[in-house]
Amino acid sequence: MVILTGKTLTFDEVKRVIFDNENVELANEACINIEANRETVDNLIKDKKTMYGINTGFGKFSDVVIDDSDLDDLQLNLIHSHACGVGEAFSENITRAMLLLRANALSQGYSGVRLVLVNQLLALLNSGIHPVVPQQGSLGASGDLAPLSHLALGLMGEGEVMYCGEKMEASAALNKEGIAPLTLKAKEGLALINGTQAMTAVxxxxxxxxxxxxxxxxxxxxxxxxxxxxxxxxxxxxxxxxxxxxxxxxxxxxxxxxxxxxxxxxxxxxxxxxxxxxxxxxxxxxxxxxxxxxxxxxxxxxxxxxxTDNPLIFSEENKVISGGNFHGEPIAFAMDxxxxxxxxxxxxxxxxxxxxxxxxxxxxxxxxxxxxxxxxxxxxxxxxxxxxxxxxxxxxxxxxxxxxxxxxxxxxxxxxxxxxxxxxxxxxxxxxxxxxxxxxxxxxxxxxxxxxxxxxxxxxxxxxxxxxxxxxxxxxxxxxxxxxxxxxxxxxxxxxxxxxxxxxxx
Missing domain, CATH: 1.20.200.10 (Fumarase/aspartase (Central domain))
Structure with missing residues (x-):
């Protein structure tokens, strides 16, 4: 069993999960950090604080403020619109690595997601449900938007997945494993796709x-x-x-x-x-x-x-900071x-x-x-x-x-x-x-x-x-x-x- 803290993942553990199908679960400290972080997000939304990607549009639409009643739809629309990948799919080993690395990145508790979202990533990983993710379409900033959107579709019971050596609808695979499709809440769509996990997995x-x-x-x-x-x-x-x-x-x-x-x-x-x-x-x-x-x-x-998310939520300081940790330049140089x-x-x-x-x-x-x-x-x-x-x-x-x-x-x-x-x-x-x-x-x-x-x-x-x-x-x-x-x-x-x-x- 590999235990995720968000900070201590090793190559040996990655190898065991990718190639040997070893199961993964969250450390207790990670669960505590994730829940505390999410509480901060919910409180800031109640306080009507304007936060990029939480109650605003994305990219050039960052100045468009979104009504509270539309916050869930904002995240769903983000995944649907950004799932623009093309070409052959990544191998299942690489998709497994993407699921693992995205879960690990969210485990530190700076991304404002609910605990159920991280557990959904691990549920797919441990059940061998691998979203079909086209290889082409990422610019490597703001992270791997297109590939990670296809990954996110699988959590929601949408798109296609590989399961037991067969390509099928994600909803069918989730049903076989008794996993309920995830409904995204404020910040969660952005948190799933604003990162470097496709390039890093490869x-x-x-x-x-x-x-x-x-x-x-x-x-x-x-x-x-x-x-x-x-x-x-x-x-x-x-x-x-x-x-x-x-x-x-x-x-x-x-x-x-x-x-x-x-x-x-x-x-x-x-x-x-x-x-x-x-x-x-x-x-x-x-x-x-x-x-x-x-x-x-x-x-x-x-x-x-x-x-590698944006924005990041720092619960102890009660602040939300927009930055550029999603930019893939360090990995781009390393891979070149x-x-x-x-x-x-x-x-x-x-x-x-x-x-x-x-x-x-x-x-x-x-x-x-x-x-x-x-x-x-x-x-x-x-x-x-x-x-x-x-x-x-x-x-x-x-x-x-x-x-x-x-x-x-x-x-x-x-x-x-x-x-x-x-x-x-x-x-x-x-x-x-x-x-x-x-x-x-x-x-x-x-x-x-x-x-x-x-x-x-x-x-x-x-x-x-x-x-x-x-x-x-x-x-x-x-x-x-x-x-x-x-x-x-x-x-x-x-x-x-x-x-x-x-x-x-x-």
């Missing part, structure tokens, strides 16, 4: 998958080194300490640990004096990629425990930065693929073909990898440098953070396919060298991967192999490794 999933892929990329790069009889001297600890980047030193240490008992790794001068950059500079490049991952992790950890690390992980992997298949660059069979000439082997797999890394270069363009004014220039600068996050996740999926291609080629290369000479860690990984993709003994439809191996990399927990004291731990 960002968290991207980060979790990118961390895993980078570890796998190191393991696969080590196998490629074995296939090419790479030189270990370039990974010497003194060399990397001399430069001083921690992530670079960590990658070098992990690679040394992976290949320490391999008989396929060479020393400087045995076969050649030095390797090409795609081998020799693995710690420098992947270390820098880790820096982008770690930066994104830091900003996402702050954001999953942030209050992580895109560089994802792109370079794939770029250097593709260059190693080329070294594995190009007969001018190695002493392996041309294109790792079992019958060069008659059979093309891995020739076109390298084409696919090259296409994917080229596509990533286009997607790597920073979304955050763009802004389009909205709401009649009242909202005149936006973050495009959700676009940045979506592109990062798309790039990650491309990168995973590139790394899968490298693994296919690396396994073929080490077979040629002799798998009995492999290090124990790479051999274990090789044996597991061979359960998914068999050896290339003749040309076949390799698309299936690439897809199956990429899916395995995404889902296999045994290949999610970390290095501590020179030893890998799952």
């Amino acid at each position: 960002g968290v999933v991207t980060y979790l998958e990118a961390e895993k892929l980078l570890h796998q990329s190191e393991l696969i790069a080590a196998m490629t080194m074995e296939g090419l009889q790479g030189i270990i001297d370039a990974f010497d600890a003194d060399l990397h300490v001399a430069r001083g980047h921690k992530e670079q030193m960590d990658v070098a240490e992990r690679i040394r640990g992976i290949v320490e008992d391999s008989k396929l790794i060479t020393k400087q001068g045995e076969l050649r004096v030095q390797d090409a950059y795609s081998i020799r500079c693995i710690p420098q490049v992947l270390g820098a990629c880790w820096q982008t991952i770690n930066y994104a992790k830091d900003k996402l950890l702050t954001e999953i425990n942030a209050v 930065f992580i895109k560089l690390g994802i792109a370079e992980t794939a770029n250097i992997s593709e260059r190693r693929i080329e070294r594995l298949v190009n007969p001018q660059l190695n002493d392996l069979p041309a294109f790792l073909s079992p019958n060069p000439g008659l059979e093309s082997g891995a020739m076109i797999m390298q084409y696919s990898a090259a296409s994917l890394v080229s596509e990533n270069k286009t997607l790597a363009h920073p979304a955050s440098v763009d802004s389009i004014p909205s709401s009649a220039n009242q909202e005149d600068h936006v973050s495009m953070g959700t676009i940045a996050a979506r592109h990062a996740l798309q790039m990650l999926q491309n990168a995973r396919h590139v790394v899968a291609i490298e693994l296919i080629c690396a396994m073929q290369a080490v077979e040629y060298r002799g798998t009995e000479k492999m290090g124990s860690m790479t051999k274990e990984f090789y044996d597991s991967a061979r359960q998914v993709v068999s050896s290339i003994t003749a040309d076949r439809i390799f698309s299936t192999d690439i897809t199956n191996l990429a899916n395995w990399l995404k889902n296999d927990e045994q290949s999610r490794v970390s290095l501590k004291g020179g030893v890998f731990h799952e």
